[in-house]
Amino acid sequence: MVIDLKRCTGCFGCVVACKAEHHTPPKVFWAKVLRNESGKYPNSTRQPIPVICMHCKEPECEKVCPTGATVKREDGIVVVDHEKCVGCRYCVVACPYGARYFVDKWKDYFTGKDEPSSKYAEYSKKKWLEESDRGVVTKCTFCVERVEKGLLPACVLACPAEARTFGDLDDPDSEVSKLIKKKHGFRLKEELGTDPCVYYLPAR
């Protein structure tokens, strides 16, 4: 995936789209937008930095996982097998991008309780439990179920500024590869050697 920081307005559309798609409980953000403030008044700037799981080629989370629950699929997507995860949270601590969340149990957004307070919350709980489990670690899946059907991930589809481009990094003719080459794409925390698969295009 390529995220164009010049186009991103920090509207949180991706965050909402992800929440609507995956029904993640409160305080769990598979997609988030961080605020990066730099400089000093009057020359200060604020740049939104959308962050998701980087689906690294050398994922730290996979390396440290004692159960083998975190796996890198052949298509490069890093997923968590919720049947194998024991909730030790080594991966949450080891992930340099803060992309992983431990979910002890589903909670209602309004009451904070285990019981759904509305029909939508009931639906949301059902959908969440279909996709995840309690007492395990969860993370962005690049909307693997959509990608397998030939659809774009929810955050890409929802971005009103078209700041996100999804594609095959291994294909030099793909749009993502061309964008990275043309606009000098960079990656977050490259120095750690995790080889992340999410590229950013500079804001200026």
Place this chain on the structure above:
Amino acid sequence: MAEATVSEDGNPKKTPISGIPENIKEAEAKSRSTIKGAEAQKEMMCAPRAQLEWGFGGRRKVRDGALLIALFIGGIGAGQFVVSTLIFKDFPFSAQSAVIGMILVAVGKSAAHLVYLGRPARFFRLFMRPRSSWISRGLIAMIILIVSGAAYLAPSVAPWFGITGIPWNTTDAISNVFLWTAIAAAFIVMVYDGFVMNSCKSISSWHTMLLPVMFLTYAIAGGVAMTSLTMIVATGTGNTLGDLVTIDGFLLGAMVALVILYLMNLYTSDLTGKESLHRLLMSRTAIFFIGLALIAGLAVPLALTLVHQTGTLGTIATALLAISAMLELAGDLSVRHSILKAGLHSPVI
């Protein structure tokens, strides 16, 4: 007549939505997370981000602290086993002391880990990946320590329960194999938590080889403290401890040097490391780090050990020795707690 859309105070009347509590503010307050407001805000900023998974006061408040307890108990238990079977081998009550160490590891550490896990029923999966995960390596070492340690101690312990017929005794070659296997495993149990933390590359205050060395030293010192306490309780005097007090003195000196090195390492590291140093010395964590870990856990025991070595205090020395051992254990727990709490992820950009 149509229902009024304006309330008595002139404001538009709120239409209650089915299923959503009317007093939203109250409901929001109830759903407030366990994370402090400032920490939650920092999670959404490109700033050093506190790890909230391990240690007390995390996302699950008390239950997350079980991991700290597991690491602490595992360290001192393995340390006590090593000290009792290596240094204190020929002294009375050494077998009892080794058994206490084993129980701490087998029962205390295991139970604390189970309390911490999100899915404790699947604990057996933790042993699956020793090739790449330090958690797997440490827990496999724990099992080896329990099995070989129990096999080594069996000839000494069985008679306490009237059991006879153990086919080997403590002087046999096979018994030595059990002993050295258990000791090797105990060293891994003492050191693996340092490697677990060292492998987290984005946490500057953890990504240092000083941590495994520090945790090993603290675990052995904890083992010495536990052995001393066991001996004092069993014999009622600290006079028999002799060499153990001298060893403790050296270990305390090493711990002081390691803590200074660790703090210097943080001072010379990146901005996140400096922020961790600030947390250790200037924030609420400083109460534990400076008050308990440095003063109560290092300075006071070092002074008491020196006083004991001079032998000028006579019978009071035994009580002081016991206090010193307990303070050392409190210091061990505090230093682990402080280092966990000072763990900050570097900002993503």
